[in-house]
Amino acid sequence: MPEKSCKFTACWLVIIIFAAMAMVHGQEWEEIKDWEWELAPPVEYPDAAAVKIFDIGKTHISMWEGVTLERHVRIKVFDKDRAEELISIEIPRLKDERIHHLEAHTITPDGERHKVESEFKKQIGSQEVTAFTFPAVVNGSILEYKYKYEHFRLWMLDPWYFQSDLYTLKSRYIVELAGGFTYSIACNNMPRDKQQPVAEDDGYFGEDYMIFTWELDNLMPIEVEPKSSAILNSYASLYMQLSGFGGEEILADWSEYGELYQKTFEDFMDNEDDIREKAFNISANAETRIDTIAAIYEFVRDSIVTDYKLGKNDRDAQEILEKKSASAYDKNMMLAAFLQSLDYNAHPLLIATRDHAKFNPEMIQFLQFNHLICHVSIDSSECILDTRDRSTAFPYSPPDDLIYGGVLIDGENSRAISFKPRPRESGKTIETKMYLADDGSAVCSTCVCVRGHNIHEFEDYLEDSIKESQIVANIIDGMEMEYEIVEDSIYLDKTGDSLSVEFVLEIPELSDFLGDNMLVPIDAAEVSDNPFKSERRMLPIDFKFPYRAECRLEVYPPENMKVTELPAHVDKSIDGLSFTRRAMYDGTKVIIKSELNVKRAYFQPPDYEDIKWVFDAMEESSYDQIALAPAGEKQ
Amino acid sequence: MKESKLLSLCLTTLLIAFAFNAELVLGGSDDDAVFLERNVNCEIKGSNEAETEYYEKIEVLNRDGDYLALKIIWESSLLELKDFSARLYDANGELVKELEKDDGKKLCGFGSYEVYADYCYNIFAFSRDIYPYTVEYSYKTKRKTLFQWPDWRPQSYVPVRHAKYTLTTDDDFVFDYKSSDMVPPPDTISSDGKKIYTWELNDVPELEEGDYASFIEFGGIAIQFAPAEYKLGGYKFDGSSWNKLSQGNYIMVHECFELSDKQEKFMGKIVAESETEKEICRNLHRRLSELSRYVAIHTGIGGWQPHKSRDTFERGYGDCKDLSSLYVSMLRFAGLDAKYVLLSTRDAGITDPDFPSLARFNHAILFAVADGDTLWIDPTRNDCDIGELPWQDENTYALVVDPMSGCLLRTDSSTAEENLIVRKTELWPQKNRSVDVKMEYYLTGNPRDLFSGGIAAFSEINRHNILTNNIFELCDKFLVDSLDFPKVEIDQPVQKLKLYGRIRSAVHRIGKKQILDLTFLDYESKKKHYIDPETYKQPLEYLFPKKLVDTVIVHLPDGKTVVEMPDTTRIEDSIGVYKICCQVSDSIVLLTREVGNYQYRIMPEGFSEYFDHRDKIKGIDELYLKLGNR
Secondary structure (H helix, E strand, O other): OOHHHHHHHHHHHHHHHHHHHHHHHHHHHOOOOHHHHHOOOOOOOOOOOEEEEEEEEEEEEEOOOEEEEEEEEEEEEOOOOOOHHHHEEEEEEEOOOEEEEEEEEEEOOOOOEEEOOOOEEEEEOOEEEEEEEOOOOOOOOEEEEEEEEEEOOOOEOOOEEOOOOOEEEEEEEEEEEEOOEEEEEEEEOOOHHHOOOEEEEEEEOOEEEEEEEEEEEEEOOOOOOOOOOOHHHHOOEEEEEEEEEOOEEOOOOHHHHHHHHHHHHHHHOOOHHHHHHHHHHHOOOOOOHHHHHHHHHHHHHHHOEEOOOOOOOOOOHHHHHHHOEEOHHHHHHHHHHHHHHOOOEEEEEEEOOOOOOOOOOOOOOHHHOOEEEEEEEEOOEEEEEOOOOOOOOOOOOOHHHOOOEEEEOEOEOOEEEEOOOOOOOOEEEEEEEEEEOOOOOEEEEEEEEEEHHHHHHHHHHHOOOOOHHHHHHHHOOOOOOOOEEOOOOOEEEEEOOEEEEEEEEEEOOOOEEEOOEEEEEOOOHHHHOOOOOOOOOOOOEEOOOOEEEEEEEEEEOOOOEEEEEOOOOEEEEEOOEEEEEEEEEOOOOEEEEEEEEEOOOEEOHHHHHHHHHHHHHHHHHOOOEEEEEEOOOOO | OHHHHHHHHHHHHHHHHHHHHHHHHOOOOOOOEEEEEEEEEEEEEOOOEEEEEEEEEEEEOOHHHHHHHEEEEEEOOOEEEEEEEEEEEOOOOOEEEEEEHHHOEEEEOOOOOOOEEOOEEEEEEOOOOOOOEEEEEEEEEEEOOOOOOOOEOOOOOOOEEEEEEEEEEEOOOOEEEEEOOOOOOOEEEEEOOEEEEEEEEEEEOOOOOOOOEOOOOOOOOOEEEEEOEEEEOOEEEEOOOHHHHHHHHHHHHHHHHOOOHHHHHHHHHHHHHOOOHHHHHHHHHHHHHHHOEEOOEEOOOOOOOOOOHHHHHHHOEEOHHHHHHHHHHHHHHOOOEEEEEEEOOOOOOOOOOOOOOOOOOOEEEEEEEEOOEEEEEOOOOOOOOOOOOOHHHOOOEEEEEOOOOOOEEEOOOOOOOOOEEEEEEEEEEOOOOOEEEEEEEEEOHHHHHHHHHHHHOOOHHHHHHHHHHOOOOOOOOEEEEEEEOOOOOOOOOOEEEEEEEEEOOOEEEEOOEEEEEOHHHOOOOOOOOOOOOOOOOOOEEOOOOEEEEEEEEEEOOOOEEEEEOOOOEEEEOOOEEEEEEEEEEOOEEEEEEEEEEOOOEEOHHHHHHHHHHHHHHHOOOOOEEEEEEO
């Protein structure tokens, strides 16, 4: 062939190859449809700064390749100034695992594509985070990114969260499962009709695969809301756990997990004789079996400093006894070790704390746990014990441990158990006598008493070294006025399951004056705190425990002034919650009694409107005042 | 994946806020901890390196002092943590725990606001819940530049029993330092070709906190250092004057000004569309505000050197340096005299004009001379028009970065008349003692910017919450039923805001008369914690001069008339103004007020004038109307 023709052909070949590559590239990214360009914020979330048009994850599982997640996300931006946090992306990975084929770009409304050129690696402990941000973002832009994540954690796949902090039009999760593998699935917060996947057979490169697809549409974003718990359970999500391979069951139930964990516990208890001797010495003066448990519990709680509240700290029993400090996790292992050494029916119990997640016994995964406590059976009752907080009296649990189940570690007898938290009368009482002077100043004598679980708010006051004046300052922290604590007036008392603090304050400018008329505030800050400001609510409301907050205020007016107006009665009550306030004048003093009664801990989102109504009324009424006028004044 | 971002942001923010901001939040009350020792030993090696040894011994007395048992040490390409050890002792002095360098948790890449920053935090923490306990920290750092030579600030919000700073330099090393009044002159000795300076203090007074306290650490006890010359990433700086520093910075920055063809074409279009130089500035700002956003990525000396203008334009994002150099380069291309400027924002520090140092500057903006006027522009604020600066940039020293005529000048100030909150309120007292309220706000100047900039980042729900709970400190007891505020564009100088709500129990019955309590209209809460004139030594911060012009119309209920109303009052001086006038006509009461402050901040030397002003205002009766039957 003549040279010129060769060159001509070569050029055409090059052009064709490049065109083909461009086509393939364009196909990989999937064309953006007209409706996506025209997309506006959804009706149910009109203020969205951005939405996920789709979020597609495909997990490929095979023996030789391990686990590969391919992810593709497309986002539409409506307001770039409000979307900044939402459009800076971070992808975490564990050490020795791989993220690759990361590509991302912005497509502006004029159709121009702007590639993400730079990605950054951040590090947090053993986790690495790949971070990047999108270039050239203007209102109406579409952002896209995709990547592959590879690891060999066949036994424990990362959960797929259909919901996120962005409104999501479509979230699709596909699992390509090679033959021989069996996974158990746990669905969280998914509609029933979406929990069963669409399944199909497939095969390539000589391997049989099953393909499972789940899809959810139009998902609201999850935002942090006050008085909520178990946030993870609020996300529509999917968990997968390896339960079999090649026909053999693998870790099919909790007993097999428990056996693995039992080994950890046995290593922890390495020198059982020493532990037994120590336990014996600690409880030498105990008269009954319950007293013995209480003595050991209190020893571990008070004599071993809590190093970290949650998480294992990799110390064994011997080291803990020497160093006298440990994580809460290890302290509870220590408690179980002491009790077991004395032949009590005590075991470590794996739990998800109340703020973390709700334990799902069907989901055989350790991922759901974030803490370990101690379970003791004695006679026909059981104790759930956690030594992390000094304010938790025996045999109660801290508020975050008010849960209903966990996994008992007992070798091959390890199992999921359920139980009810021990009821505990909880509440707060504030009694104040207020003596007014005609210059607007006042002397207030107050007693604050907390009991039950409410003692946790006052944890600090159990420290011997904290100054009493500091305690009082903390209690009246929210008060927006000058005050002075009367010297030597503070009295602190801890008896049984209650704690009380008495003190006297001088407040130079308590009352307001409108002309000669005095207006006296009556706000009991402890009772009137209203966390429910938002008009809408996504997550359940969790007060953690039922309690009653009561306030009794006696106001003694100055001799030369008379009461002309009392705050109105308030009565707001719904199923499970009420607020009442009564005001009366007996000729000498004004008496105001308020009570917030939270009768149950947990409410569903549809109850929110009513809850807000009660708390709004409580907050509004806190601004009411007592009106006084000069006694001799003609009205 | 939001989870990781949430985890890392929470962890980073919590730890940093815990370590740095906790000191600003706590304090001023009974001791939570005591620094027994707080020593620094700094040795300058050659002319551009420093090795510094730190030793701190802290007795923690209760839970509120726990934050001092946490130590966070930065590392970067210019700052290395060489050694670290720490010890925890119980109340009896028994050693409980030791930490070495490898025991720390390391976070890298996480900035406080950056998408990425190439520095690391080393976090060392003791956790103990039996008090008191004592922690001891010893560590050594190596600094590869004398730029941002750390000040010595021995004060804390807890007492410091003993503090010492030792500086060792070569005999011929030239530097300047500035110490506050309470710091005695150093002991100086020469030995073996070295000079050793020692400053020592016993019983260092605690920093004071107050309600209106300046949020910068003003004055107090400090020594600032400035080397005569230093290098930063291959660039040399002469610290002998502001002009020299400006030159050094210019060399570092001007390389970034080169434009791409795309930029030149873009700018050409803008020039073609504009009739005046001011219009060029305005059109550029508007276009770039649509196309760019604030994103900080700091690598290398990226904390100080802007990215290239062409790259910032292409990416559509940058931090203050990037965006300022982008604007400067493009305006210069259009033929305008535009200058890149460095400053310390009002909430970050006060620049001493007699102490040249770049170290305290934390922001970059620009100005352009357009049609004979100097127009200041903060490109990070696309809610502020050209010629307007956000309050943090106002009335502060700024360094003009120029190869020849670099100098320090002051940015524009604003007046109370320019920062107006005009409010029109109508009140309808009800039989059930509540008052229905309709309010319209018209905000200009800094109040407008504060409002639109502050709420821009929040969702509708959160905006409502913010406005409901804190409308310019209106009043907690104002219950908002609905509100409406359109988003303003740059060219709209006025932010409008409409509120409908009510005040519960604002009408008090006193016999046959009624008192309508109008204190909810107060712009400033009466019951603030007033500073103690005897002991307070920090500036009183107003943020910026501003004025509330208030017109209140009260629709009297049928059969009611006014029997008592506020006296006409006028208080005005250099500190501020308080005027009130009340008129009655038929069933309408018209109340007009002006309440304002004329200063940005009151320095301690001006306190007597401030207290006079404050006392006059305190002497005025609370706002109310007494109503009786016709």
